[in-house]
Amino acid sequence: MKLLGSxxxxxxLGSALAFKSYSGYQxxxxxxxxxxxxxxxxxxxxxxxxxxxxxxxxxxxxxxxxEDAPIVITALNRMRISHxxxxxxxxxxxxxxxxxxxxxxxxLPRKPRVAxxxxxxxxxxxxxxxxxxxxxxxxxASLLDLGLSYEGRELHGIKLSNGAAGQKSVWFDxxxxxxxxxxxxxxxxxxxxxxxxxxxxxxxxWYVLPVANPDGYSYAWTDDRFWRKTRRPNEGSSxxxxxxxxxxxxxxxxxxxxxxxxxxxxxAFSEPECGAIGNFLSANADxxxxxxxxxxxxxxxxxxxxxxxxxxxxxxxxxxxGTAAAxxxxxxxxxxxxxxxxxxxxxxxxGASDDYAYGINAVSYAYTFELxxxxxxxxxxxxxxxxxxxxxxxxxxxxxxEYTLAN
Ligand code: 0X9
Ligand code: ZN
Numbered sequence: 001m002k003l004l005g006s007x008x009x010x011x012x013l014g015s016a017l018a019f020k021s022y023s024g025y026q027x028x029x030x031x032x033x034x035x036x037x038x039x040x041x042x043x044x045x046x047x048x049x050x051x052x053x054x055x056x057x058x059x060x061x062x063x064x065x066x067e068d069a070p071i072v073i074t075a076l077n078r079m080r081i082s083h084x085x086x087x088x089x090x091x092x093x094x095x096x097x098x099x100x101x102x103x104x105x106x107x108l109p110r111k112p113r114v115a116x117x118x119x120x121x122x123x124x125x126x127x128x129x130x131x132x133x134x135x136x137x138x139x140x141a142s143l144l145d146l147g148l149s150y151e152g153r154e155l156h157g158i159k160l161s162n163g164a165a166g167q168k169s170v171w172f173d174x175x176x177x178x179x180x181x182x183x184x185x186x187x188x189x190x191x192x193x194x195x196x197x198x199x200x201x202x203x204x205x206w207y208v209l210p211v212a213n214p215d216g217y218s219y220a221w222t223d224d225r226f227w228r229k230t231r232r233p234n235e236g237s238s239x240x241x242x243x244x245x246x247x248x249x250x251x252x253x254x255x256x257x258x259x260x261x262x263x264x265x266x267x268a269f270s271e272p273e274c275g276a277i278g279n280f281l282s283a284n285a286d287x288x289x290x291x292x293x294x295x296x297x298x299x300x301x302x303x304x305x306x307x308x309x310x311x312x313x314x315x316x317x318x319x320x321x322g323t324a325a326a327x328x329x330x331x332x333x334x335x336x337x338x339x340x341x342x343x344x345x346x347x348x349x350x351g352a353s354d355d356y357a358y359g360i361n362a363v364s365y366a367y368t369f370e371l372x373x374x375x376x377x378x379x380x381x382x383x384x385x386x387x388x389x390x391x392x393x394x395x396x397x398x399x400x401x402e403y404t405l406a407n
Pocket of ligand 2: 296
């Protein structure tokens, strides 16, 4: 008994030790950013971890370690960007959320073939759900098998189809950024809805990838709640991982430090997760009408490109379809997503998945959804928000698919 007690204690201690402590980390919130401040924020965001999507006219949020805090505060002061401390010590917040997540995982066991919206699901739980859903609906659902992640996890999604040849298709991926846990429930809700409604399957074939970065997502559960990147080590550096949303082969830009949260990788598609999605998009470019990457946070519907504010050829259609989605979201409970070009008012990006779909594969409608934030700073909305978010975002997704297939 004594031995068992010690083993349990060791296990608990072991898992606590494995988990990155955010003790002493602060979250700073700036005043609404002026246009003049944007280039400075852009530069800072290459080195420090800005959360959400820094946007002109809105406050920005940046997480800083105790060592980085004086550097960032000095830089903000020098640029005359006023700011306040939003969270003085992230450590206890993260610990509390982790304990809550663990307690919910134990008290709300996953039900077979039922997507849970009352708590976050682990990668293994989501993968099990995908397999059960496919097995239970063999006529309309099939396994989308894109291969393996760097650490060997399955890149599994679902294809939903009425089986007719020559159908147009639509694509959704969620959680390519590991810490954006509110995204996979949106992908699961899409699967639920399309399974339940044959008319949706008559519109198009649906491809849904609920966890696009399974290594990072798993690591955010086991080790570091705010992990963003992939988990492939970088040769010659102790900093692990690549930002998968800078790793696609569209205007891929090699600039970037290994330790940056937006490190683009050693080459375009150096990350197997991105290569797998890229290959799928290229192989299905003829049928794909719509590409959506689901991220958090900020309540945006972003359209290409991320590297220029120059309007793309079908910008009016992109805005019209995006607005149809935003209106449908707002109709549920009043949440207003703003429909914007990725580069205008935000930061410039290269090698993002939506731009790859649009720019390389000529997918007419390509978007990034930035869902609602919450919790300590933004990436951990409380589980009670999951249902609210999926309930309002699904009508937006439906409106978007209906619009893009009709136009
Ligand atoms: O920076 C990103 O990758 C996305 N924001 S996030 O806070 N989830 O990291 C925005 C990507 C928007 N699309 C492009 N810039 N092309
Ligand atoms: Zn993201």
